[in-house]
Amino acid sequence: MSILFDITLDELVKGDMEIMKNVVDNEKMDTDVKGMLIFLILMLIIGIPCLIVFDGIKGLISFLFFSIGMMYYAMKIEKKKKKYNIKTFKEIIAFSEGNGTLEELQKNRSTKNYLKEKILIVTSFLGVVTILGTVVKFITEFLMTFF
Numbered sequence: 001m002s003i004l005f006d007i008t009l010d011e012l013v014k015g016d017m018e019i020m021k022n023v024v025d026n027e028k029m030d031t032d033v034k035g036m037l038i039f040l041i042l043m044l045i046i047g048i049p050c051l052i053v054f055d056g057i058k059g060l061i062s063f064l065f066f067s068i069g070m071m072y073y074a075m076k077i078e079k080k081k082k083k084y085n086i087k088t089f090k091e092i093i094a095f096s097e098g099n100g101t102l103e104e105l106q107k108n109r110s111t112k113n114y115l116k117e118k119i120l121i122v123t124s125f126l127g128v129v130t131i132l133g134t135v136v137k138f139i140t141e142f143l144m145t146f147f
Contacts, residue, residue: 029080036073042066044132049140 043066050062080086094105 029077032073032076032080036070036077039066039070039073040129043070044129044136048133048136052137052140053144 043063047063047066051059053059054062
């Protein structure tokens, strides 16, 4: 088969190894994203009410525990993004789907659009988390008036 395609067996195996490494890293990144989201949800559902119900250090400990867990997974995701030079949202999608267009997207990347997209993503995420946190705070305070 290597003679037919004019390629050595080493090149075939190395190509397969690169594909397998990307598949494994893709699965690890998906697991890290799920871990980060789970800790974010736990922080909203458990951490914020603990801050309100338990004054002082007791409430802060549970909130910090979930925050640290979320940041741990976020740092793992950022390391993988840096390792594969993934910066834009389109590149993240191409990587998670395992498309071969990732290299094309990286070549065509515009620094100006990247900065706009990064600001939009961070601002949107922060806005959604702030709104959800505020809703959880009001629900907790409302329930505390009855109990």
